[in-house]
Each structure stands twice: as C-alpha cells, then as structure tokens.
Amino acid sequence: MATAAPLVPEPDDMDCSVCHEQYVQPKLLPCGHLLCHHCLLSWLQSQDQALCPLCRCAIVDPNERGQKSWQDVADGFPTDLAMADLVGAHRLLKQSHSCICEEAAATCLCLTCGDLFCESCRKIHLKQKIARNHAVEDLTSLTADKVAESQHAACAVHADKTAELFCPTHGESICLLCATSRHRSCPEVKDIEEKVKDALAVLAELAVTLTEGEARLDKAIQQLDDHLAETEKQTKKAVAEIEAVCARLEKSVQDCRHRLNELAHSACSDVKEAVTETKTCLQQRRGKLTSHKHVVQRVQEAKNRNTVSTMTPVMQTRVGNLDCSVILPSGAKVVSKVTVVIDAEAVTRIEKELSGLGQAKVISADLDFGLVPVLSFHDNHGKNIVLSNNKQTAERRGRGWDGGIVVASQPMVTNMLYEVIVDKRDALWRGWIWTGATTTPPDALTLPPHANGWPSAVVISNNSVNVNGGHTLKTNVGQNLANLHEKSRVGVMLDKKRSLHLYINVDDQGEAAPSLPDPCFAFFDLCGPYRQVTALPVRHIP
Structure with missing residues (x-):
C-alpha cells in the first residue's frame, strides 16, 4: 500500500505553552490564552499561585481558591472547539494518506464526504451522480482552516450522524432522531443553520466590541x-x-x-x-x-x-x-x-x-483615554449571591426567589449599554430576570429581598415598570424577559435624555422610564430559574 509524506509544517499557534505539543482539548482561560486540559490541571496542581504561564494573569479568583478541586476548576473552563477543529484538521493533513482503494497514495480529499482518493478513484467518485457536486481538493493545496470549515456538525449523542437541529434548552446540536426522542418536549428546537446565523451575528457584534x-x-x-x-x-x-x-x-x-x-x-x-x-x-x-x-x-x-x-x-x-x-x-x-x-x-x-533649594511639583495629567466603564458587581449584593471572575460573574446559590440582587459598582454613563449574559438557567422553573436602575449608590443601599416594589429603583418586569416602589407603568417593554435562555443577553441603557431603555439580545425593547436622576446604578435580580449571569463589556449605543 502506497503512502504520502506529511503535507504541511506544524504551526506554533497550535502548540500548548506547557507541553509544547498541539492542543488536546484546549481550555480557554479567563485571560484568553489556551492550555491543554491535562496541562492546565497539572499546572494548577504544581503552582503556588494559579497564574497563566503566558501572561501571569490569575486563572482562578483568589477568593475562590479552595472552594473547588483543581479537577473541577479545569473541567469548568470552556473548550475552544474552533481550535480543537483546527488541530484535528492539521493532524489529518500531517498524516500519511492512502486512497480508499488501498492501492495508491491519496492525492485529494473530498470535503463533502470526507473520503481520500488517488487520481483514478477521484475520477470515479466525481462520475457518480450523487457526488457530482462534491468539493474535491488536492491535498497539497489544502489548509487546516479549509478542512476544519468543511467538517459537518455531529450530533451530541450520535457522533456518526449529522446534527441538523439545535436545542437551546440543553445547548446541544442534535440529529433528527434525538429531536423526536430525547428533545421532544424541549420548547424551542431550531434549525442548526438558523442557530449558526444567530451565533454569527452575535460573534460579529462581539468582534466589533473587542x-x-x-x-x-x-x-x-x-x-x-x-x-x-x-x-x-x-x-x-x-x-x-x-x-x-x-x-x-x-x-x-x-x-x-x-x-x-x-x-x-x-x-x-x-x-x-x-x-x-x-x-x-x-x-x-x-x-x-x-x-x-x-x-x-x-x-x-x-x-x-x-x-x-x-x-x-x-x-x-x-x-x-x-x-x-x-x-x-x-x-x-x-x-x-x-x-x-x-x-x-x-x-x-x-x-x-x-x-531647601527647589522642589518637585507634581501636577495630575489630564489624560482623556476615552475608555468605557467596566461592568462589575458591588460587594453589597443579595444574601444568596456569590461573586467571582473579578466580581463580573454572579451566581445565586440555594433555591427560592429572594436574595439574588446584584448592583453595578460604577454609576451608569449615558448611551452605554450595561448587560449580562445568562450562564445558567434551570429549565424546570418559570420566571424572569428583574432589571433596571437604582438611584441610591450601592454602598449606601439597604437591599430588599427581591426587586419587586423596590422603593429607590426603576424596576422592569415582564409586564410592567415600577418606579420607586409606587407608581407602576403598564407596558410591554419587558415582555421578552420571560423568554430568556442560557446565552441570552439582557441589559439597560440611559439615553442622552437619561431615559432608561431595556435591551434583550442587543435589541432595544423600548423606553422603560424617563428622566432618571444622576447617579443611577444598573441592577439585575436573579430569581426563579436564573442561577448565574456574567457581565459583558459595556458597549456604546449611538
């Protein structure tokens, strides 16, 4: 059986900085760098301080050390699936290849069906009616990016089946069989192409933000x-x-x-x-x-x-x-x-x-960085809230509706969107996130058990807006608050007239209350099914 030589060199940006080998299950650290899962675990176990080996940023909040095992910490970081796909495609191109006929060395790859062919088998393959429109590329011209791009989404349960649908409730790509069995009761199973389109729109916004x-x-x-x-x-x-x-x-x-x-x-x-x-x-x-x-x-x-x-x-x-x-x-x-x-x-x-001759006189520099504020949560929060990730992630522990309020540390700036993304949601519960703005600085606040009827805040719910615990505006501004899922985004923004707007998934839901005083502090009340949210970068809204 003939074989072909490896095609392309191994790029350095696919190498783990600990083992210096290509990534295996690359884990995304809070600083944005990657480590293999097993390298991350061994690194955490061998270091006095949990710092990234590349930039020395904290991998784990010092306040959280000891609360979880290193195994749980390593498992908890998301896997960079895009890098994993690139590494897998690169390894494929590095290997020696033989044609499916096992008689000759492979010279091309069908990106549609994933089979390797010699020149003779390529011609036969393309003559078949079912394969006439398949994309067949020479191995010498293929790149890891192109191979990774051609790979079809696999079902989360049936790896041999193509995922045609996506279940937002479970966050899984699924095949038709799973949709009619395991996910039959899930309310919003959608076409995976529609999900990808939505995801690409979100990624485009994230790229703009970054x-x-x-x-x-x-x-x-x-x-x-x-x-x-x-x-x-x-x-x-x-x-x-x-x-x-x-x-x-x-x-x-x-x-x-x-x-x-x-x-x-x-x-x-x-x-x-x-x-x-x-x-x-x-x-x-x-x-x-x-x-x-x-x-x-x-x-x-x-x-x-x-x-x-x-x-x-x-x-x-x-x-x-x-x-x-x-x-x-x-x-x-x-x-x-x-x-x-x-x-x-x-x-x-x-x-x-x-x-005493002469003295150094220091004058404060008048620097205008044009930097936007960072949304982080104040230490004065609900009794059931645990903060992490530099006070940018809030998790509600325990059951019930009370004790889940988190308030922004810094006052709101006009035309800036303060929003969070839902990390964890209990699918078996019903309810919504309460959000809005309080007019009392957080270090002087006496927090109520829950935001409903809060006397010093504008509180937006799914069917009304309550102002300072008294006047209630019947409005449909917050009607979509009851339809949030994991990865949904919710936020508030003060326009130039200091009117408060509600945003859901980057869409303006309308004005919730006019003419708020200065200062105002954004807040979010995690209640019912909502277990954890993470602050997103503050965005300018023109």
Missing part, C-alpha cells in the same frame, strides 16, 4: 507612551535647569573662595612686609655691631702698645654710640597675627537654603 475595545486601549497606551515621552522631556529640561543653577552656585562659591583667598593673602602680605622691614632694620644694626666687634678684636690682638692706647678711647666712644638693644625702632610696623574671620552663621544659613 475591536473597539482594542482601539480604545491602543489609544490609552499611546497616550501613556506620549505622556512618558513628555515626562522624559520634562526630566531632561528640569535636569538642565538644575545643572544651570548649580553651575551658577558653583561659580559663586568659586568666586567667594577666590575672594577669601585673596583677602587672606593680602592681609598676610601686609604682615610679612612689616615684619621684613623691621627685620632688615635689625639686621643692619647687627651688622654694625659685628663690624665694630671685629675692630675691637683686632685692637685686642695688636702688639703695638701705642695702637692699643690710641684705638681704645676711639672704640670706646664708637661702641657707646651704637644701639645694642633689641627695642624695635619707633616707626616699625609689626602685626602680632593675621586672622580671617568667616561668618559661621552666614555659612549655616547658606547651607540651609541650599538644602
């Missing part, structure tokens, strides 16, 4: 980069000014040093001149004494008595006229010492002034 978010964050990051550059420029300017001031001060110190040195040298020079003058005078007197001493000594040594007799009176007179004292002359200028007095107080004052 693209707009990226653009806003890019703008903010660019502003911060510009701010850093401006700060660096200001730093260089400040350093240059400091250097100029210090150079000026150093010059003043050098001038002061030069002046004081000159003062000291000048004062000492006067002293040296006076002392030298007096010394010269004394040296002259000593010279006279020495000269006359030599004459006296010669007379003493003379042998001629007449010389001794004659010179003695002469020398006696001469020596008597000489000044042999050490008394300074009356005009001598001799200074006892030189003292240069430095003003110690002035030095201390200058040192103190220098130590």
Whole structure:
C-alpha cells in the first residue's frame, strides 16, 4: 500500500505553552490564552499561585481558591472547539494518506464526504451522480482552516450522524432522531443553520466590541507612551535647569573662595612686609655691631702698645654710640597675627537654603483615554449571591426567589449599554430576570429581598415598570424577559435624555422610564430559574 509524506509544517499557534505539543482539548482561560486540559490541571496542581504561564494573569479568583478541586476548576473552563477543529484538521493533513482503494497514495480529499482518493478513484467518485457536486481538493493545496470549515456538525449523542437541529434548552446540536426522542418536549428546537446565523451575528457584534475595545486601549497606551515621552522631556529640561543653577552656585562659591583667598593673602602680605622691614632694620644694626666687634678684636690682638692706647678711647666712644638693644625702632610696623574671620552663621544659613533649594511639583495629567466603564458587581449584593471572575460573574446559590440582587459598582454613563449574559438557567422553573436602575449608590443601599416594589429603583418586569416602589407603568417593554435562555443577553441603557431603555439580545425593547436622576446604578435580580449571569463589556449605543 502506497503512502504520502506529511503535507504541511506544524504551526506554533497550535502548540500548548506547557507541553509544547498541539492542543488536546484546549481550555480557554479567563485571560484568553489556551492550555491543554491535562496541562492546565497539572499546572494548577504544581503552582503556588494559579497564574497563566503566558501572561501571569490569575486563572482562578483568589477568593475562590479552595472552594473547588483543581479537577473541577479545569473541567469548568470552556473548550475552544474552533481550535480543537483546527488541530484535528492539521493532524489529518500531517498524516500519511492512502486512497480508499488501498492501492495508491491519496492525492485529494473530498470535503463533502470526507473520503481520500488517488487520481483514478477521484475520477470515479466525481462520475457518480450523487457526488457530482462534491468539493474535491488536492491535498497539497489544502489548509487546516479549509478542512476544519468543511467538517459537518455531529450530533451530541450520535457522533456518526449529522446534527441538523439545535436545542437551546440543553445547548446541544442534535440529529433528527434525538429531536423526536430525547428533545421532544424541549420548547424551542431550531434549525442548526438558523442557530449558526444567530451565533454569527452575535460573534460579529462581539468582534466589533473587542475591536473597539482594542482601539480604545491602543489609544490609552499611546497616550501613556506620549505622556512618558513628555515626562522624559520634562526630566531632561528640569535636569538642565538644575545643572544651570548649580553651575551658577558653583561659580559663586568659586568666586567667594577666590575672594577669601585673596583677602587672606593680602592681609598676610601686609604682615610679612612689616615684619621684613623691621627685620632688615635689625639686621643692619647687627651688622654694625659685628663690624665694630671685629675692630675691637683686632685692637685686642695688636702688639703695638701705642695702637692699643690710641684705638681704645676711639672704640670706646664708637661702641657707646651704637644701639645694642633689641627695642624695635619707633616707626616699625609689626602685626602680632593675621586672622580671617568667616561668618559661621552666614555659612549655616547658606547651607540651609541650599538644602531647601527647589522642589518637585507634581501636577495630575489630564489624560482623556476615552475608555468605557467596566461592568462589575458591588460587594453589597443579595444574601444568596456569590461573586467571582473579578466580581463580573454572579451566581445565586440555594433555591427560592429572594436574595439574588446584584448592583453595578460604577454609576451608569449615558448611551452605554450595561448587560449580562445568562450562564445558567434551570429549565424546570418559570420566571424572569428583574432589571433596571437604582438611584441610591450601592454602598449606601439597604437591599430588599427581591426587586419587586423596590422603593429607590426603576424596576422592569415582564409586564410592567415600577418606579420607586409606587407608581407602576403598564407596558410591554419587558415582555421578552420571560423568554430568556442560557446565552441570552439582557441589559439597560440611559439615553442622552437619561431615559432608561431595556435591551434583550442587543435589541432595544423600548423606553422603560424617563428622566432618571444622576447617579443611577444598573441592577439585575436573579430569581426563579436564573442561577448565574456574567457581565459583558459595556458597549456604546449611538
């Protein structure tokens, strides 16, 4: 049996960052990165902190650690089925292939039926009436994307059957057999193509939201980069000014040093001149004494008595006229010492002034990031609510209708949609999510057991709008609140006139109440069948 060589190299973006192999059941982390299911589990078990190995973001909220086993945590993350399909298609293309005839190497793949053919079998296949419109592609030109795109949806129960329908109640793709048996009582089984169309519309909106978010964050990051550059420029300017001031001060110190040195040298020079003058005078007197001493000594040594007799009176007179004292002359200028007095107080004052010279003045930057607020829930919530996912996921524990209110942490901004997506819903219960806006900040709220009749809020139900627990407006704005399912979206928005609107699955259901005061805080009351919701990115509504 002939075989063909692998067709394409393995792309790096299909590799798990832990095992460095292609993904096996890739799990989507809160940060958006992927890990194989078994790699995620082993990573969580081996780390002191549950952080993503790529970006170091928290995989698990620290407040939730210990509440679930690592196995439950790993199982709880969604599987990136799109990546799984790409990896499966890529592995298919990497393998050696043989034709279904088992006589030759396969050269093409029928994307319609999934069979591999050699050239001879390809021709035979396309001649068959049932396969004349099949898409048959050469293996050398096929990509993993194209193979993954051609794969048909399989039934969740019967993997060998094509899923033609989708059950929103169970969130499963199903075949016709399952629709008439296991899902016969499910109320809204729909054609899978219709479900895909709806899903693609939602994905398109999500892509727009993410693209707009990226653009806003890019703008903010660019502003911060510009701010850093401006700060660096200001730093260089400040350093240059400091250097100029210090150079000026150093010059003043050098001038002061030069002046004081000159003062000291000048004062000492006067002293040296006076002392030298007096010394010269004394040296002259000593010279006279020495000269006359030599004459006296010669007379003493003379042998001629007449010389001794004659010179003695002469020398006696001469020596008597000489000044042999050490008394300074009356005009001598001799200074006892030189003292240069430095003003110690002035030095201390200058040192103190220098130590306090200049200060760094910080002015808050006026940066306009244009960032939208983030919907997260306040810690003041219903008694049966447990928050997770950075306070963006709210789960109601226990049964009953009470204790399920969650309130947004930040006040509403006009023309911004605050919405949640339903994560969990009990199909056996009936009821609806209550939503609306409260005019009391959440840290000052005393929450009622449930939103019906809330005295400080506009409460939207399925058939009415209640204002501050009193006036009730009969309206059909919230009529679709009773038809929410898992993955449904519900939210509220204040228009530019501060009128409150209800949105369901991104569709404006109409105005619920006019002219709300500032501030207002969006709220959601999980009651009846609704067990868990997650906040979606806040969207601008033009």
